[in-house]
Amino acid sequence: MTSLTQIPVTNQLLAQLPADERDVFMAACDTVELAFGEVLVEPAGQITHVYFPLDGFISLIAILVDDNRLEVAMAGREGMMGISLVLGVDEAPLSALVQGAGSALRMEAARFQLLLLSSPVLHQRLKRYLYVMMNQLARSSACNHFHQVEARLARWLLMTQDRAGSDRLQLTHEFLAMMLGVRRAGITLAAIALQARGLIHYHRGEITVLDRPGLIEASCGCYTADRALYAKVLAPS
Template sequence: MQHTNNHLIERLPKGVQKRFLALCEPFELVLSTELSVRGALLTHAYFPITGFISLVIDIETHPPLEVGMVGAESMLGSELVLALANTPWRALVQGAGSCWRIETKTLRQAMDDMPALESLVQRSLLIRLHQQALASACERFHPIGQRLARWLLMSQDRAHADHFHVTQEFISLMLGVRRVGVTQAASDLQKEGLIQYTRGELKVLDRTGLEAKACSCYEADKLLHDTLMKAKT
């Protein structure tokens, strides 16, 4: 793990980056592992290198719903910049991989010692809040097929591959819909030659076609991230 490959860490000045990484430890992201539990104190922050993490809300009498996705472009634990250590969601490893991990107390001290790090974590939190607002609107107004196409594109972006492991049960959990709805939507994408899905293994066959099928929230989400990350503070 000699290269960080986490985009947030790579944005730090070289000297700050070196100091910060000296405080971190390499950590493997194991598929389906819960990194945080709703209402529990965060013990660590995570900066994915490969693999990705879903933020999942549990609502009484309703299926769980994904409200955010964290890959190499971001971090899990940005709310610690507000001195908060409790979260309203579960953080679930959706794609196996590796990351840098740092203890909560150590990260807070590092932000006090390194203003550039604190500024970057603040920006990461702002982006996530905007993206979660967009995700809420998407879940409310867009049909399952468009949302599935968007979710697959987001997963592919973070998997850095055209194929990855995912079950229909997991997708239904992420989208907050019944499995039968996911089955039909995935079948439609297969019939159009956009994806291939067999026994939990999904392959994107036509990325351009999948982008055309996805709702506008996919491009809006990327634009939002790029705009806020480049904005002057």
């Protein structure tokens, strides 16, 4: 039987750790399968586990008192779910919904916080990731307010493609409308526009990215800014 410490680490936050820290951390994790649509935590709920996705990904969703919902961030193999524990806060500020099924490393929150005390490199990387997340949340808020739906849809498709590792994405207009906080008709018009430009193909709940460079050009600058910030702040030392 292969131990967890022998499994190649595909989560980018963990892959750059020194071998001693990485091995101790991996030994304390379980590998779990994330099911599409699974809710890992609700706003104001207690964070009982942290998740480091390997090939699945998680949407972080703000929910208002009138039950309106808006995705404000994603966590795939580049990140984690449960980052507020780094600040000593075990209450979730956002809903965490599995958007892409796949595997993840999971650890109990209490054990994670204890391990941080003896894992200085991991602790530093997670503080830097928290900084990236803060910037991305702020940019997402401005993007949703100022940018057109077509550009926002292009950005969201690129973010999803990065984490799914595939050109084919299973997405309905209803789901996209919820993620972007717009009406379904707005998503339909934006998807038609992107398809007319030959950037995507949409048919019965499946979107295929046909022209990634063109989709990047069609998106707002928030997509490239997010990637540049992550690369700058979390580049291997």
